[in-house]
Amino acid sequence: MSKYRIYMENESGDEEMLEFEGHEYRSLMEFVYNELFEDWGDCKGQAMCGTCHIEILEGEKGGMEPYEAHTLEGLPNKTSQSRLSCQMSLDASLHNLRFRILKDY
Numbered sequence: 001m002s003k004y005r006i007y008m009e010n011e012s013g014d015e016e017m018l019e020f021e022g023h024e025y026r027s028l029m030e031f032v033y034n035e036l037f038e039d040w041g042d043c044k045g046q047a048m049c050g051t052c053h054i055e056i057l058e059g060e061k062g063g064m065e066p067y068e069a070h071t072l073e074g075l076p077n078k079t080s081q082s083r084l085s086c087q088m089s090l091d092a093s094l095h096n097l098r099f100r101i102l103k104d105y
């Protein structure tokens with residue numbers, strides 16, 4: 001099975017390269033929760049809490065549902081490249097994308 005990789009920058013500016021096989025986890029949020037840190041995902045992927053807020057630094061990922069956009073609107077540090085990682089499938093479309101974790105608290 002193919003391996004894919006992403007790059008995730010934490011709040012300290014340190015970047016981790018993470019590898020995955022397609023659909024190992026239900027979402028990018030669950031993958032990062034298990035691989036990197038557990039201090040997010042309060043609503044368990046319901047697109048309600050905003051604690052899984054990330055920014056796409058490099059690469060493109062389309063397909064945002066209205067409820068994701070609605071939750072992002074309420075986040076004080078939203079950027080034009082903000083996403084909720086719980087709403088992003090862990091699949092080949094993420095390969096080589098670069099993200100930054102954006103905490104809201």
Ligand code: FES
Nearest residue numbers: 041043045050086
């Ligand atoms: S886990 Fe709550 S919005 Fe993503």
